[in-house]
Amino acid sequence: xxxxxxxxxxxxxxxxxxxxxxxxxxxxxLSIVQADFAKTLAEYDxxxxxFSALSIIVGEPGLTQTQLADALQIERSxxxxxxxxxxxxxxxxxxxxxxxxxxxxxMPTTAGKQxxxxxxxxAIEHERRLFACLTDEERAELQRILQKFRKDVAL
Amino acid sequence: xxxxxxxxxxxxxxxxxxxxxxxxxxxxxLSIVQADFAKTLAEYDxxxxxFSALSIIVGEPGLTQTQLADALQIERSxxxxxxxxxxxxxxxxxxxxxxxxxxxxxMPTTAGKQxxxxxxxxAIEHERRLFACLTDEERAELQRILQKFRKDVAL
DNA sequence: TATTGTTATACTCTATAACTATA
DNA sequence: TATAGTTATAGAGTATAACAATA
Numbered sequence: 001x002x003x004x005x006x007x008x009x010x011x012x013x014x015x016x017x018x019x020x021x022x023x024x025x026x027x028x029x030l031s032i033v034q035a036d037f038a039k040t041l042a043e044y045d046x047x048x049x050x051f052s053a054l055s056i057i058v059g060e061p062g063l064t065q066t067q068l069a070d071a072l073q074i075e076r077s078x079x080x081x082x083x084x085x086x087x088x089x090x091x092x093x094x095x096x097x098x099x100x101x102x103x104x105x106x107m108p109t110t111a112g113k114q115x116x117x118x119x120x121x122x123a124i125e126h127e128r129r130l131f132a133c134l135t136d137e138e139r140a141e142l143q144r145i146l147q148k149f150r151k152d153v154a155l
Numbered sequence: 156x157x158x159x160x161x162x163x164x165x166x167x168x169x170x171x172x173x174x175x176x177x178x179x180x181x182x183x184x185l186s187i188v189q190a191d192f193a194k195t196l197a198e199y200d201x202x203x204x205x206f207s208a209l210s211i212i213v214g215e216p217g218l219t220q221t222q223l224a225d226a227l228q229i230e231r232s233x234x235x236x237x238x239x240x241x242x243x244x245x246x247x248x249x250x251x252x253x254x255x256x257x258x259x260x261x262m263p264t265t266a267g268k269q270x271x272x273x274x275x276x277x278a279i280e281h282e283r284r285l286f287a288c289l290t291d292e293e294r295a296e297l298q299r300i301l302q303k304f305r306k307d308v309a310l
Numbered sequence: 311t312a313t314t315g316t317t318a319t320a321c322t323c324t325a326t327a328a329c330t331a332t333a
Numbered sequence: 334t335a336t337a338g339t340t341a342t343a344g345a346g347t348a349t350a351a352c353a354a355t356a
Binding site: 013014015016017018019020021022023024025026027028029030031032033034036037052055056058059060063067068070071072073123124127130131132133134138139141142143145146147148149150152153154155 | 168169170171172173174175176177178179180181182183184185186187188189192207210211213214215218222223225226227228278279282285286287288289293294296297298300301302303304305307308309310
């Protein structure tokens with residue numbers, strides 16, 4: 001078989017051909033954030049999704065699992081093990097609901113509220129540190145534009 | 156067991172307690188983009204990662220698999236099936252490299268260049284349509300800030 | 311010895327269907 | 334009949350180790 005290729009020296013950024021795409025930039029940026037966030041939460045034995053679930057339960061006690069799954073945009077079935085884990089650590093309880101015994105009202109325990117508070121402080125510190133390379137205005141703009149997009153995008 | 160919870164009516168946005176976090180906003184926005192992008196590429200039987208790989212190979216022919224894996228930030232081992240798939244469709248070839256017979260120089264075929272071109276046009280149209288709710292300035296700012304972050308963030 | 315591509319594998323994530331108990 | 338929580342499972346995606354060929 002004949003050779004017909006020269007291998008170029010490694011270029012600085014071979015993925016520059018994808019730099020036109022906002023989605024690609026979002027994905028690469030998010031993967032950096034996620035890796036750092038995972039390290040931050042490991043201290044509390046929390047994954048990002050467990051932290052999110054716990055935070056919402058603390059902020060809005062009494063939600064059912066279906067409501068929480070909708071809020072987090074995950075499947076009800078996949079929420080079960082997350083709730084199991086939080087409940088197993090006594091951070092939340094599945095409280096019975098008198099009006100409808102099929103449902104569980106998700107309630108934070110005192111320990112859950114405390115962990116949510118310290119983990120949230122760490123998460124805020126993680127973002128402060130990670131996004132230190134951006135100006136306050138850039139961070140605010142990034143946040144604002146992302147939320148506007150999510151709110152206004154026509155699906 | 157005693158009931159001690161009232162189930163609130165479904166709130167508009169139970170995840171507002173996470174809205175302080177840029178990472179959360181990025182994740183939610185990206186999932187919207189990814190879902191729409193997947194639909195767009197399905198027309199060409201491409202996944203996002205196959206599109207990315209093909210685009211880079213077309214834009215920078217001759218890269219080795221290790222170089223491409225680094226560019227896409229995926230494991231070499233996981234790139235194999237992606238390259239298999241593209242090569243199986245005759246969109247690229249693994250060309251031998253005279254100087255180092257361990258390596259494969261990834262080269263696009265004519266069909267690969269053509270598919271990359273039309274898929275890229277569709278991808279651009281997908282982003283134009285999806286981000287239509289943002290102004291040109293907002294899109295440019297979003298892109299600029301994300302790229303600045305990725306470039307300047309201290310890991 | 312080290313590197314490239316590859317295989318095998320395990321672990322997580324995600325999506326779907328079906329079950330139960332309730333309504 | 335329909336819904337809430339659950340179980341089981343299958344498919345992606347991702348990460349690690351080890352091997353053969355080559356350097």
